[in-house]
Amino acid sequence: RERIIAIANQKGGVGKTTTAINLGTALAAVGERVLVFDLDPQGNASTGLGVPPAERRHTTYDVLMRGTPIEEATVSANIADIALDLIPGDVELSAVELELASAQTPRRNFRLRDATAQHRERRALKGEDGYDYVLIDCPPSLSTLTLNALTAADSVLIPLQCEFFALEGLTQLMHTIEAVRASLNTTLEIQGIVLTMFDARNNLSEQVENDVRGHFGAKVFNTMIPRNVRLSEAPSHGKPALIYDHRCPGSLAYARLASEMLQRARQQ
Amino acid sequence: RERIIAIANQKGGVGKTTTAINLGTALAAVGERVLVFDLDPQGNASTGLGVPPAERRHTTYDVLMRGTPIEEATVSANIADIALDLIPGDVELSAVELELASAQTPRRNFRLRDATAQHRERRALKGEDGYDYVLIDCPPSLSTLTLNALTAADSVLIPLQCEFFALEGLTQLMHTIEAVRASLNTTLEIQGIVLTMFDARNNLSEQVENDVRGHFGAKVFNTMIPRNVRLSEAPSHGKPALIYDHRCPGSLAYARLASEMLQRARQQ
Ligand SMILES: Nc1ncnc2c1ncn2[C@@H]1O[C@H](COP(=O)(O)OP(=O)(O)OP(=O)(O)O)[C@@H](O)[C@H]1O
Ligand SMILES: Nc1ncnc2c1ncn2[C@@H]1O[C@H](COP(=O)(O)OP(=O)(O)OP(=O)(O)O)[C@@H](O)[C@H]1O
Numbered sequence: 001r002e003r004i005i006a007i008a009n010q011k012g013g014v015g016k017t018t019t020a021i022n023l024g025t026a027l028a029a030v031g032e033r034v035l036v037f038d039l040d041p042q043g044n045a046s047t048g049l050g051v052p053p054a055e056r057r058h059t060t061y062d063v064l065m066r067g068t069p070i071e072e073a074t075v076s077a078n079i080a081d082i083a084l085d086l087i088p089g090d091v092e093l094s095a096v097e098l099e100l101a102s103a104q105t106p107r108r109n110f111r112l113r114d115a116t117a118q119h120r121e122r123r124a125l126k127g128e129d130g131y132d133y134v135l136i137d138c139p140p141s142l143s144t145l146t147l148n149a150l151t152a153a154d155s156v157l158i159p160l161q162c163e164f165f166a167l168e169g170l171t172q173l174m175h176t177i178e179a180v181r182a183s184l185n186t187t188l189e190i191q192g193i194v195l196t197m198f199d200a201r202n203n204l205s206e207q208v209e210n211d212v213r214g215h216f217g218a219k220v221f222n223t224m225i226p227r228n229v230r231l232s233e234a235p236s237h238g239k240p241a242l243i244y245d246h247r248c249p250g251s252l253a254y255a256r257l258a259s260e261m262l263q264r265a266r267q268q
Numbered sequence: 269r270e271r272i273i274a275i276a277n278q279k280g281g282v283g284k285t286t287t288a289i290n291l292g293t294a295l296a297a298v299g300e301r302v303l304v305f306d307l308d309p310q311g312n313a314s315t316g317l318g319v320p321p322a323e324r325r326h327t328t329y330d331v332l333m334r335g336t337p338i339e340e341a342t343v344s345a346n347i348a349d350i351a352l353d354l355i356p357g358d359v360e361l362s363a364v365e366l367e368l369a370s371a372q373t374p375r376r377n378f379r380l381r382d383a384t385a386q387h388r389e390r391r392a393l394k395g396e397d398g399y400d401y402v403l404i405d406c407p408p409s410l411s412t413l414t415l416n417a418l419t420a421a422d423s424v425l426i427p428l429q430c431e432f433f434a435l436e437g438l439t440q441l442m443h444t445i446e447a448v449r450a451s452l453n454t455t456l457e458i459q460g461i462v463l464t465m466f467d468a469r470n471n472l473s474e475q476v477e478n479d480v481r482g483h484f485g486a487k488v489f490n491t492m493i494p495r496n497v498r499l500s501e502a503p504s505h506g507k508p509a510l511i512y513d514h515r516c517p518g519s520l521a522y523a524r525l526a527s528e529m530l531q532r533a534r535q536q
């Protein structure tokens with residue numbers, strides 16, 4: 001059964017997009033059927049998966065606002081011989097907030113949930129399998145786009161940069177997840193917290209790790225993503241780090257994160 | 269005369285808050301009268317200037333949405349013997365987008381501009397001097413909060429992280445600035461682009477620097493802010509890096525940035 005995971009954190013620059021791209025690629029590399037949904041007006045996940053703005057005929061804006069079916073908006077990411085699908089994002093998404101607000105639409109936070117539910121029904125009618133994982137890359141805010149992702153998702157994956165400001169924002173994020181669970185999506189779970197940009201050479205990283213593991217226990221993945229410049233070089237080549245340099249520490253960490261996630265899913 | 273500078277970039281985690289805190293402190297340290305306006309629902313600038321959530325009686329939300337006068341919402345930041353004022357931010361700000369949208373208010377992007385204009389008038393009537401610099405820390409999006417900042421500002425300071433994704437977002441930001449200049453604020457200028465988290469050990473930083481200087485020339489400050497862990501440690505002590513460790517490379521760079529800015533202002 002398809003599992004929809006929102007990759008969310010309103011703090012900026014914590015590794016949401018890098019996680020969507022590389023976790024998605026690592027899952028696809030071991031045979032999982034993966035769709036990445038780029039819900040960020042910056043469209044970084046689309047660029048990092050090798051689909052530049054000129055190739056984005058349909059986007060997540062079309063799915064949310066124009067009723068374009070998911071299967072029509074999906075393109076295959078250009079990454080070597082790995083099958084991974086993408087619905088690109090683009091700057092039109094930044095208009096969603098105001099367009100949905102002023103229309104006073106009662107279901108403004110359910111647009112994505114309705115679209116994914118209809119997609120599942122159509123697939124089931126045709127007897128086709130769906131995806132194993134749908135990863136939604138969220139923008140750095142708790143606005144209508146992120147609320148749509150949290151309402152459509154089965155669970156939330158929280159990348160947490162090993163920095164003080166990132167830690168400060170975690171409480172707000174947890175409150176928002178609680179509020180969504182109470183009203184918009186009662187079955188929303190926390191997939192886990194993944195520590196990113198961990199730098200063993202500085203105390204701050206270890207302090208944040210100790211704080212977070214102390215507070216959230218088993219919700220925190222054992223796998224940590226180290227700070228690794230190869231992860232930030234890969235997008236300029238339009239490739240996930242797993243393809244750009246599959247032996248670098250960043251790629252190895254995302255491969256480990258994928259297998260830890262699959263292992264946890266089997267145990268449940 | 270008071271100069272209002274919006275510190276903006278919709279890309280997350282590029283150093284907007286760190287620049288607001290440390291550039292503000294460096295300007296105040298040399299005798300400039302400075303007000304920092306925390307327009308981010310995360311309230312990071314307030315924390316980094318030593319004003320925790322419990323001490324935020326009035327916030328920028330009150331100024332924008334409840335008509336609280338600026339002088340009433342202002343507190344003095346707790347930083348050693350340097351005079352620097354702050355209007356704190358808090359999570360209530362994340363409601364502004366929807367509250368202003370659904371009210372269909374015609375001047376929803378002028379709330380901050382009106383508040384600062386009224387504040388200047390009141391000061392002039394009393395024969396009081398205003399601030400020399402008002403620095404507005406913006407959230408990572410091009411939403412109503414950032415549009416309010418761009419509409420109220422004399423100029424925009426753009427922190428640009430030396431990374432590929434940050435470079436990709438610059439075009440969108442420039443389009444937005446153009447659009448604001450064309451409709452909401454005809455005199456909006458670009459104060460400059462400041463390269464942040466520059467790491468001389470990796471090629472990516474140098475590539476980004478060459479790209480940006482090649483494209484934007486004199487608009488790019490000569491001063492670059494190096495990646496320096498002391499800058500990210502300081503907020504956990506509730507202090508600007510300039511107070512926490514005034515000799516570290518990060519603090520020295522922000523002191524240089526302040527003097528470069530003052531020098532450029534004198535030349536104009
Ligand atoms: N583990 C890492 N090591 C080094 N650099 C990284 C790592 N993870 C991400 N980066 C880089 O840090 C920057 C921020 O990461 P990314 O863009 O993935 O974060 P984000 O949370 O998606 O940002 P936004 O909030 O703007 O959407 C990017 O330039 C990225 O290439
Ligand atoms: N030059 C630097 N060297 C090292 N770390 C830095 C530097 N500048 C900022 N940081 C750290 O990087 C993280 C991101 O910086 P900061 O929060 O200032 O960015 P921002 O643009 O305000 O983020 P947001 O988009 O979430 O508002 C913070 O944890 C900060 O402490």
Ligand SMILES: [Mg+2]
Pocket residue numbers: 016017018040044137138139
């Ligand atoms: Mg992103």
Ligand SMILES: [Mg+2]
Pocket residue numbers: 284285286308312405406407
């Ligand atoms: Mg900030």
